[in-house]
Structures are given as C-alpha cells and as structure tokens.
Amino acid sequence: MILAYVLLFIRLVLKNRKGISMKKSIEDVSKKKNVKKVSRRKFVKLTAAAAGVAAGSNLITGFPAVHASGQITLRYLSTAVNQHPGIAKKARDVLGINVQYIPVTTDEVTKRIITQPNSFDIVDSEYFSLKKLMPTGNLVGIDAKRIKEMNNIVTAFTKGEVNGKKIGDQGTAPKKVLYLKGANSTEFSSTPTDHVTLIPTVYNADTLGIRPDLIKRPINSWTELLNPEFKGKASILNIPSIGIMDAAMVVEAMGEYKYPDKGNMTKKEIDLTMKILTEAKKAGQFRAFWSDFNESVNLMASGEVVIQSMWAPAITAVKSKGIPCVYQPLKEGYRAWAAGFGLPSTLKGKKLDAAYEFINWFLSGWAGAYLNRQGYYSAVLPTAKKYMEAYEWAYWMEGKPATQDIKSPSGALLAKTGETRDGGSYNDRMGAVKCWNAVMDENKYMVRSWNKFIAA
Amino acid sequence: MNMVFKFSKSLKFDWLIIPYSAVFLFFFIVPVTLVVIVSFWDYTEYSIIPDFIFLNYIEIFEDCFNLEKDLCVTLKTYWSTLVYCFLTWIFTILIGFTIAYFLAFHVSSLSLQIVLFLICTIPFWTSNVIRMISWIPLLGRNGLINQILISSGLVSEPQEWLMYSGFSVVLAFVHLYTLFMIVPIFNSMIKIDKSLIEAASDSGANRWQTLWQVIIPLSKPGIVIGSIFVITIVMGDFITIGIMGGQQIASVGKIINVQMNYLQFPAAAANAVILIFTTLLIIWGMTKMIDIRKEL
Numbered sequence: 081m082i083l084a085y086v087l088l089f090i091r092l093v094l095k096n097r098k099g100i101s102m103k104k105s106i107e108d109v110s111k112k113k114n115v116k117k118v119s120r121r122k123f124v125k126l127t128a129a130a131a132g133v134a135a136g137s138n139l140i141t142g143f144p145a146v147h148a149s150g151q152i153t154l155r156y157l158s159t160a161v162n163q164h165p166g167i168a169k170k171a172r173d174v175l176g177i178n179v180q181y182i183p184v185t186t187d188e189v190t191k192r193i194i195t196q197p198n199s200f201d202i203v204d205s206e207y208f209s210l211k212k213l214m215p216t217g218n219l220v221g222i223d224a225k226r227i228k229e230m231n232n233i234v235t236a237f238t239k240g241e242v243n244g245k246k247i248g249d250q251g252t253a254p255k256k257v258l259y260l261k262g263a264n265s266t267e268f269s270s271t272p273t274d275h276v277t278l279i280p281t282v283y284n285a286d287t288l289g290i291r292p293d294l295i296k297r298p299i300n301s302w303t304e305l306l307n308p309e310f311k312g313k314a315s316i317l318n319i320p321s322i323g324i325m326d327a328a329m330v331v332e333a334m335g336e337y338k339y340p341d342k343g344n345m346t347k348k349e350i351d352l353t354m355k356i357l358t359e360a361k362k363a364g365q366f367r368a369f370w371s372d373f374n375e376s377v378n379l380m381a382s383g384e385v386v387i388q389s390m391w392a393p394a395i396t397a398v399k400s401k402g403i404p405c406v407y408q409p410l411k412e413g414y415r416a417w418a419a420g421f422g423l424p425s426t427l428k429g430k431k432l433d434a435a436y437e438f439i440n441w442f443l444s445g446w447a448g449a450y451l452n453r454q455g456y457y458s459a460v461l462p463t464a465k466k467y468m469e470a471y472e473w474a475y476w477m478e479g480k481p482a483t484q485d486i487k488s489p490s491g492a493l494l495a496k497t498g499e500t501r502d503g504g505s506y507n508d509r510m511g512a513v514k515c516w517n518a519v520m521d522e523n524k525y526m527v528r529s530w531n532k533f534i535a536a
Numbered sequence: 537m538n539m540v541f542k543f544s545k546s547l548k549f550d551w552l553i554i555p556y557s558a559v560f561l562f563f564f565i566v567p568v569t570l571v572v573i574v575s576f577w578d579y580t581e582y583s584i585i586p587d588f589i590f591l592n593y594i595e596i597f598e599d600c601f602n603l604e605k606d607l608c609v610t611l612k613t614y615w616s617t618l619v620y621c622f623l624t625w626i627f628t629i630l631i632g633f634t635i636a637y638f639l640a641f642h643v644s645s646l647s648l649q650i651v652l653f654l655i656c657t658i659p660f661w662t663s664n665v666i667r668m669i670s671w672i673p674l675l676g677r678n679g680l681i682n683q684i685l686i687s688s689g690l691v692s693e694p695q696e697w698l699m700y701s702g703f704s705v706v707l708a709f710v711h712l713y714t715l716f717m718i719v720p721i722f723n724s725m726i727k728i729d730k731s732l733i734e735a736a737s738d739s740g741a742n743r744w745q746t747l748w749q750v751i752i753p754l755s756k757p758g759i760v761i762g763s764i765f766v767i768t769i770v771m772g773d774f775i776t777i778g779i780m781g782g783q784q785i786a787s788v789g790k791i792i793n794v795q796m797n798y799l800q801f802p803a804a805a806a807n808a809v810i811l812i813f814t815t816l817l818i819i820w821g822m823t824k825m826i827d828i829r830k831e832l
Contacts, residue, residue, distance in 0.1 A: 212582040215583075367782060368700045382673070382678065384676055
C-alpha cells in the first residue's frame, strides 16, 4: 500500500512538472519534451528496479518450499513458542524428514484445525482446545500401538498423578481428554483405549512472574496480583480463557469464593470473577494487558510491570537480557497447560508413516532433553534423561543447586553455579498443579463478559 | 448507478468498466454480502449453523435500553472509538495540511519534493508491532522523556499517562496516518492554478486571506479523501489501540478480533455489519458536505 502511495506521489509530481513545462514558451517545447522523456525513463527504471527487488525477495522466501525429490515434508502447525529450529534440523539429519513449521497464535491453531484441516500434516495443539476440535472429526485418533513409548508417558497425563499423588484436575486436565472411544470417534473415553487424541509434547506449570529487584520483598500468594501496593504495575494476559483462570486463582486466594471447578464456571461465578477484576481495573491496578509472548517480555524488562501472569520462556527471555526475573512459586499452586501432537484425519500413506516416525523420534529423548533445557517438561522423562548431563538433570528436574553454569540449547546463560530452579523439582512443581487451561461450557458468555471487562 | 449509465451511453468505454467491476464484485460485494448473511447464523464452539436468527444483534445491544445501569458495552466501545477517531482526524488534518502546503508551495525542486516525501514514509519502514513496541523506551516509565523531565526537575515522579493511555493511542495514530492525509491534500494543492494565487495577491489579499479564501476551499476534496482514509482505518483498528492502550481500552475491532479467535464468526459478523454501517454513515455525512465526484 505504501509503495503504491510513493508511486502515486512521484506520478503526481511528474504530472505537475509537465504542467509547468507546458506553460513555458513554444520554442522550448522540443527541448522540454526531451526533459520529460528523460524523467519518465528514469521513473520507469526506478519502478522496474523496485519491482525487481520485490520479485527477488519473493524468490528468496519461496526457496525453502523447493525440496529434494523423495524427501517427505511434514507441515507442522503450532504456536511459535513450540517451534524450535534445533529440533527441525535434528529431525532432518536423523530421519530425513523435512519439518516445515507453520507458526501461528494459540487461538489460530484451533481455528486452522477447524476451518482448514488440509493445511497441515501434524499439529501441536493444546489439550484444552480438544473439546472444540474433536467434534469436528478433523483429527483422527492416534494408534497407541504404533507409539513405542506410549507406556512411559508421564502419569500426569495418563492418570492425573505425579509421583503417585493425585494432582488438581479442574479445567481440561489431559487425562479427561487423552483417549477416544474409537479411531474415528468424536467422543472422549474416561478409560484408556488404543486411540489417543494428542501425544504430549510439552507441558508446564504456570504462575506469576515478578521483578524481585523492584518488589524487594517475598511474594507467596496469588492475591499479590491485585494488591494495591502494585497499583499501576500489574498485568494480566488478555487471552480470555487463560486470563479468567488466573483471575480465579486470585479470587480463591483472597478467600472471596471457592470454585467447584475453576475451568468450568457457572454464569454467576463468571460474573463474580469479572466483578473483582473490573473493580481492580477501574482502581488503576493494571498497567497494561498482554496477549503476545513478546509483549509480556517487554512489559517486564522495561519495568513497566513488576508482577504479572507469565509463561516460562518469557521469564527466560527477560533473564537472558541480564534483568532479574523470578517465576514465583505460590502457596495456592499452579495453573498448568499441556500440548501434544495430533494428526489430521485425511493424512494417509507415506506421510502418515512419516508422522508416526517423527512422533516416535520426538519421544525418544533428544527433543525431550532440548525442551527440558528450556524450562518446559517433556512427555517421556527416562529417554530425555539419557540425553542430558547429570548436572543439567539435577538442576532442571530435581531442583538441586547448579553445580555448573546452566545454559539454554542456544548457549545463553540461564543460571549461574549455585542457583536453583524457581519452584524446585518436577515433583514439587507439577505436584502442586491446581487447575488446567480449559474451555468452559459457558464459553460464549465468558467471552462477552471479558469484552465488557476490557471496555470498563 | 449514474456512472454506469453514463458509460453505457458511449459504447467505446463499456469494456473498460469490466475489470474494475469484477474486482469490486469479488473483493467487496461478495465478501460483504457473506458477512451480512453469516451475521444471522447460529454457532457453537466448533461450527457455524445456517439459520436466520437475530440473537447476534440482540446480544450486541443487550442492556443498552436499560437506563438504570451504566452505558452498555457496545455504546461505550463505540463512544471511545469515535473519540479517538475524532482526535486523530483533527490532528492529522492540521499536521497533514501543513506538510502538504509546505511541499506544494514552498519546495520547488522535484528531487527535494521526492526526498521530503520519502522522509514522510519513515514510519512505515518497520513492522507495525516493532514500531509500537519502540515507543516504550521513549514514553515508558523509565523512558527517555520521563528521564529528561525528572532530571530537569520539572516533575518529581515518572509521568505514567505518557504510555498505555489515550494520549499514546492518539500519538501513535497521528504518527502513522498523517501520511494518508498528506498525499490527497497535496494532490489537490498542486492542481490549484498558480495564477489564482497571484490574482489573490494582486487583489491585495495577505497570506492568511489567500490561505482561507483560495487554498483551503480548493483543497477540500483532498481533505475529504484524506479524512475518509483516516476515519475508516481508525474505526477498524485494534492493533494500535491494543498495544498503545495497554489493551485496557476497548475498540470495536478488538471485540471482533476476540470473537473471531473464539470462532464466534456469526457474532463477529454482526459486529462487523454494525461497524461498516457506522463508518458508512460518517463517510456519507462527509460526502454531503462536499461532492467528491464533482470535484475530482
């Protein structure tokens, strides 16, 4: 559009010139025509050059779409946060499968599966979307017998347990939606079957992120998010279905109300939650809301916000700028999320085999270790352990102090010797999960209430 | 209708309207018709169901006729969107007119005009999101302006209204969209016959009188076209208001965006129909003030 504007302008100016030259005396006409021609030719040259540049850049971006013959390409749909170039590169080296990432936002993943089910070959989707996804029949049950590590998938998914103890299952806990009644069934099975909706890739326990250097006192409860002490310095995420869960954690921590299921509120419960949030907003509690991962990083790194709902990789991003940031464990527990691989029901033949091959490789350890080193958790822990150094495993999974500097897969320093992971070990963090990201039965009403809250 | 009729009278031009009509049909009439149709459909979490219901519209205006309560969400949102629209419009006209005037009447060399014009396009050299995130180091709590204000002793506390406020939203809009005002106004201005200005000064008009009585009336079509650009863009915007307003300020575009993300296409379509209607109403009002077709 802007290019069109520039061209329009140049055309106008040239026209203007022409107008002026016409007014000049008649004997000059032939000479003037020459001038006009030159400037026109120049203009054409310029535009041709611009068009050339545009065409060139198209060629460059289009290039990766050209593949070596015979190599299978898997179009991998997910959010950008789950798409690690390192994993795609390794998959190409080991399996010869070309993984082509399609990065979109969380909501867009869901939208794509429902509206364009042929635009991808494998999807990494969040479990909470499944309630919307499965009734469409666009995803097929994954054959558990073809997944080598099926029996080693962490119990948080299969049984809702961590270290033998039950964890919170409010909201869309993976165990509620992990199995289907049949390969092409659209109904969830409460007991294990051989037809799996999603094979887990990553999951984590989310909590509040804080700037310890600006808060200067211990934080240990969700209530602090609405504490007037942080007036104008707090933030919450503007993704309604997740934001309302964080709000519910705060409301419950304040002792205002105890939800039977935070992930499936009644209209009254939604009203109550939004009323408390609206009052806080009107009192100026929030500096800003965020809906994009990078926005949360900027808010925190710039000091605009000192306490907010946050995702683990965002904490890492703030820390890697040398700014102190803590993923603060809170006494009320965590809100968890999980994502996994799903396959479109139209996938067939070689591509289907390649997808299974890729999933099996993903669970076989190298990718798991890669994810664990980023602060996520992987689905099969014993295989990932084989690919991690003992000191890394001790820091990330056992909550022990680092005996050497801890680095991310890209080599950035994440923790110095002697530091421990925020929230401690896997068992401490995942064991304290209280609820899971969810889609409520009253989702329509919730979205409208959230829009009201933003307008308030 | 009128134009089509005029063209068909002289057969020579008949085929010329076909490409434009086709573009207009496929990229405007068909999509808008679809939006209107879908706005009457029903929906679930994962599907849209062909139907003919008014529920989507009723839900938009729910509570709006209950006078005891506060203003309903829809009216509140439209009100705030209109206020930003108006402020942006005023500032872009003032700044855009001044720059166009300078370019048209005070810069005589062609290359300098082009260079200066390219400078006006600088705001578009980076992506929208990066451009808006870059405001934080300038306007933020610990930003450059606050540092200057504090170190010069003008204020003792950082000024928080600079960022994530109505101020920053209008600032970003003006920064972005003044260009859309400059080009049409410039276009109108270079069409002004220079002898008219000479005649004005020969008749003893001073610079202000020339500006008010000659240049502004003759630039009106440009001002109206620029206003249409700015108003339609600002009415539908949700990214700028979202980022610069810290997502705490509602806009009609944002409501539609949220509904689209939650696959509530019919509800979003109903909102879009009302938005299109409102915007058309504003533009209709402007074209009543001046007949663009005649002036072009």
